[in-house]
Amino acid sequence: MTNNFETIVLDTTGEVGILTINRPAKLNALNIQVHRELKACLTELQNSKLKGLILIGEGEKAFIAGADIAEMKPMASGEAQAFAELGQQVTLLMESLPFPTIAAVNGFALGGGFEMAMSCDFIFASKNAVFGLPEVKLGLIPGFGGTQRLARIVGERRAKELMFSGRNVTSEEAKSLGIILEVFEDKAKLLEGCQNWFKLANANSNYAIARAKETLRDGIEKSLVEGLAVEAKAFGNIFQTEQMIEGTTAFVEKRKANFK
Structure with a gap:
């Protein structure tokens, strides 16, 4: 840097x-x-x-x-x-x-x-x-x-x-x-x-935080219906990513997630 x-x-x-x-x-x-x-x-x-x-x-x-x-x-x-x-x-x-x-x-x-x-x-x-x-x-x-x-x-x-x-x-x-x-x-x-x-x-998924920030920014100036469409697409795209798998697996296994 x-x-x-x-x-x-x-x-x-x-x-x-x-x-x-x-x-x-x-x-x-x-x-x-x-x-x-x-x-x-x-x-x-x-x-x-x-x-x-x-x-x-x-x-x-x-x-x-x-x-x-x-x-x-x-x-x-x-x-x-x-x-x-x-x-x-x-x-x-x-x-x-x-x-x-x-x-x-x-x-x-x-x-x-x-x-x-x-x-x-x-x-x-x-x-x-x-x-x-x-x-x-x-x-x-x-x-x-x-x-x-x-x-x-x-x-x-x-x-x-x-x-x-x-x-x-x-x-x-x-x-x-x-x-x-x-x-x-x-x-x-x-x-x-x-x-x-x-x-x-930072105990949470940094990838999910980035996507949440991006989704809010992309949708906030749109109509509610348009913003919801942005959210639904982003929600689908985050599935089966590495941190999503770790977070949901940790929840099911009743342990703390280890986001890398």
């Missing part, structure tokens, strides 16, 4: 990888280089044997404070669109990884940082986490998927309220809105909580 990056660090020593945005002096703000390195990294991870990935930010102040405004400010319209499209490619790659992903948010997750977090399967956060889409305060709109993903999570009206006001959201409110799943005391407890969740998930 390539790891000769300057703005990100990928640790794949365990079953669960840790991907760190590493620009603490800039509060891990997303610039073109970060996006290009993330795109290269996540493209490689599509075929990884990892069973999970945790996305974090370096330091104690921010997960990702947003896009790099100093780099964005002089962009012409076409350059800005290309920047947004690059960020969207990155978030789509994150969503399409064949294993569960958790954004471990400590500190600020604003603008592009919030958008990156929403592209993960789950968001866990520490008590000091702060979320928001403040782009309207800068005369901008979200560009890395925020206008689309937030509404799918919290509903159209609440998404409008958060985007139009540009206000910050605490970890407690974010949990009440369904944006995050769990809140932890600090960053250390947050990372421990992520690892504990993966211990639970």
Whole structure:
């Protein structure tokens, strides 16, 4: 796995990888280089044997404070669109990884940082986490998927309220809105909580988890009838696979499954 990056660090020593945005002096703000390195990294991870990935930010102040405004400010319209499209490619790659992903948010997750977090399967956060889409305060709109993903999570009206006001959201409110799943005391407890969740998930069939994730993604924007057809086909395709045979055999034999 390539790891000769300057703005990100990928640790794949365990079953669960840790991907760190590493620009603490800039509060891990997303610039073109970060996006290009993330795109290269996540493209490689599509075929990884990892069973999970945790996305974090370096330091104690921010997960990702947003896009790099100093780099964005002089962009012409076409350059800005290309920047947004690059960020969207990155978030789509994150969503399409064949294993569960958790954004471990400590500190600020604003603008592009919030958008990156929403592209993960789950968001866990520490008590000091702060979320928001403040782009309207800068005369901008979200560009890395925020206008689309937030509404799918919290509903159209609440998404409008958060985007139009540009206000910050605490970890407690974010949990009440369904944006995050769990809140932890600090960053250390947050990372421990992520690892504990993966211990639970990784006792199961990683092949089945990948197919469940794929099926949900393929069917969620379709009608119910179309989505059910996607599910039925995927359900049939998973039969007689190695892990299906092991899981069902273990159940019948009343033993713990050994998924390889």
